Every structure is written in structure tokens, then in C-alpha cells.
Amino acid sequence: MRLDSARLSGGDARRGSLGDARRQAAHWCRRNRAGGDGTVAAARRRYGVLTRAQELRLIETIRDRFPDQLKLTGPLWSRQTVAALVERLYGIPLSPAATARYLRAWGLTPREPVDRACPLCAASVVRWQAQEYQAISHTAQRQRAELCWAGKTRLHGVTPATDVVSAVSARGRIRFMVTTEADLPREFLTRLLPTSGRPAHVIVDGSWSCTEWPRRVPEGVVLHALPTCERGR
Known part of the structure; x- marks a missing residue:
């Protein structure tokens, strides 16, 4: 809840305003990182060889699962294991470039x-x-x-x-x-x-x-x- 500076003493009002500003900045900063840069809207994707329904099924398949739980090689998901799973699910050989495009759309890009x-x-x-x-x-x-x-x-x-x-x-x-x-x-x-x-x-x-x-x-x-x-x- 926002502090009402008119009901505070001068010093308290300044401290309250500063505290509010810091909290608001931190909140905005976190929203910017978590949802602003590099996020994906699966419904808006237009390129690639998978349909939206196929992409959503792919996400559902790997959500809260690791490759070795699906009898694929590797402790974590990578470009190679995603391509292998796509071929298993749909019989589609996904090229490295196409797989990389999907991962970029999911926010998976090296960043400084x-x-x-x-x-x-x-x-x-x-x-x-x-x-x-x-x-x-x-x-x-x-x-x-x-x-x-x-x-x-x-x-x-x-x-x-x-x-x-x-x-x-x-x-x-x-x-x-x-x-x-x-x-x-x-x-x-x-x-x-x-x-x-x-x-x-x-x-x-x-x-x-x-x-x-x-x-x-x-x-x-x-x-x-x-x-x-x-x-x-």
C-alpha cells in the first residue's frame, strides 16, 4: 500500500517515499527481466515447421521432465535433445537452424x-x-x-x-x-x-x-x- 506523505513528518515522508520508489523500481526491474526481453508467445509464432498445436504439445511433453526421463541422452534439454524429441513425436527431422529458431523464440539466447x-x-x-x-x-x-x-x-x-x-x-x-x-x-x-x-x-x-x-x-x-x-x- 502506498504511503501518504501528507500524514508523515518531513523526515518520515522522505524515507517513506524513498522506500516506495525503491520497491517500485525493484518490482519494475524484475518484471522487465522475467517478462520483457526474450519471452515467447506461442500463439504468435509464424515460422518453423511445427504447427502451434505441435509446439504446445512439445512444451507439454518436456515440462517438468528431463531428457533421460524420456529415454533421451543428456541431463538437461539442449538443441540436440529437442530435435530428437520432435522427430520421435512427429517424425519431422528438425534442422539445427530450425531448432535454434524455436529456442530463440523461447528466450534461449546467449546474452551479455x-x-x-x-x-x-x-x-x-x-x-x-x-x-x-x-x-x-x-x-x-x-x-x-x-x-x-x-x-x-x-x-x-x-x-x-x-x-x-x-x-x-x-x-x-x-x-x-x-x-x-x-x-x-x-x-x-x-x-x-x-x-x-x-x-x-x-x-x-x-x-x-x-x-x-x-x-x-x-x-x-x-x-x-x-x-x-x-x-x-
């Missing part, structure tokens, strides 16, 4: 760190990238660890409400899951761990607040928070 923030957070992210990210990157290299960026986008035109949770490696490799879970899924983080047993460093954008991270982070996974309005600057 500053592109993962709203304009209010951009300066903080630039400073963070020049300082803290360098230390994270050096640690990952020393440990020969997986280093990736995690975020999510909302799939519009899909019921129930569904998000694509993705991880993009430093080399541009994209892995993802489609889920109705609002919090950062623990199982997703577990499946990011390399089979070699090495650790995984995951930079989490503002798609989730820290309270939405798993209470027990999987062993071997190290989470790093990208600066956002909610987390301070």
Missing part, C-alpha cells in the same frame, strides 16, 4: 551480463563485471569448473504458467528445462554439474530473489548473484 539487467541495474552490473566477475572466472579456470549464467523467461500462451530455466556456459552452450516451479530448481542445478566431478560456478541473474534459491545448494555448485535492484548495489 549487462543485457541480463534492467537499465536501473546496468551500471552496477558493469562494475561487478569489472571486479567480482574476474575473480569468479579465475577461480573457475583454476578449478577447471563449469562456469555458466542462469536465468529464466516466461512462455506466454501456455497453460499453466510455465517458465524456461536456462544456463548458458561461458562458451555459449545452452541447456535448459521447462517448468512450472517458481523457485530456482535444485534439480536443475544438480544437473549442471559436470560428469567429471568438477564443480560448477553458476551466476544467477535477477529472475529469482535470493530467498527463492534452494535452501540446500547441491554439493559442488557455487552460486553467485548478479547485482539487481532487489539485492542492492
Whole structure:
């Protein structure tokens, strides 16, 4: 509920207004990340070889499931496993380029760190990238660890409400899951761990607040928070 500054003392009114402004900025910032850039409306897609009904069935098939649960290779979804599932479901050999178009429409594209923030957070992210990210990157290299960026986008035109949770490696490799879970899924983080047993460093954008991270982070996974309005600057 908005504070009425006329009913506050001068100092309290200023603090109340500032607090409101910060909350509103954080709310807008989060909406911008979760639903503004890179989201998809399945009903509006016009290209590709799948009909809308086929695409929706594809999403329904992989929602809250992993490839190995459908007897496909890989702990998380990728361009290759999506193409394999499309051929199984519809007998359609989806080309790598066509598969990539679908994934881009679902919001699965490599992004620069500053592109993962709203304009209010951009300066903080630039400073963070020049300082803290360098230390994270050096640690990952020393440990020969997986280093990736995690975020999510909302799939519009899909019921129930569904998000694509993705991880993009430093080399541009994209892995993802489609889920109705609002919090950062623990199982997703577990499946990011390399089979070699090495650790995984995951930079989490503002798609989730820290309270939405798993209470027990999987062993071997190290989470790093990208600066956002909610987390301070």
C-alpha cells in the first residue's frame, strides 16, 4: 500500500517515499527481466515447421521432465535433445537452424551480463563485471569448473504458467528445462554439474530473489548473484 506523505513528518515522508520508489523500481526491474526481453508467445509464432498445436504439445511433453526421463541422452534439454524429441513425436527431422529458431523464440539466447539487467541495474552490473566477475572466472579456470549464467523467461500462451530455466556456459552452450516451479530448481542445478566431478560456478541473474534459491545448494555448485535492484548495489 502506498504511503501518504501528507500524514508523515518531513523526515518520515522522505524515507517513506524513498522506500516506495525503491520497491517500485525493484518490482519494475524484475518484471522487465522475467517478462520483457526474450519471452515467447506461442500463439504468435509464424515460422518453423511445427504447427502451434505441435509446439504446445512439445512444451507439454518436456515440462517438468528431463531428457533421460524420456529415454533421451543428456541431463538437461539442449538443441540436440529437442530435435530428437520432435522427430520421435512427429517424425519431422528438425534442422539445427530450425531448432535454434524455436529456442530463440523461447528466450534461449546467449546474452551479455549487462543485457541480463534492467537499465536501473546496468551500471552496477558493469562494475561487478569489472571486479567480482574476474575473480569468479579465475577461480573457475583454476578449478577447471563449469562456469555458466542462469536465468529464466516466461512462455506466454501456455497453460499453466510455465517458465524456461536456462544456463548458458561461458562458451555459449545452452541447456535448459521447462517448468512450472517458481523457485530456482535444485534439480536443475544438480544437473549442471559436470560428469567429471568438477564443480560448477553458476551466476544467477535477477529472475529469482535470493530467498527463492534452494535452501540446500547441491554439493559442488557455487552460486553467485548478479547485482539487481532487489539485492542492492
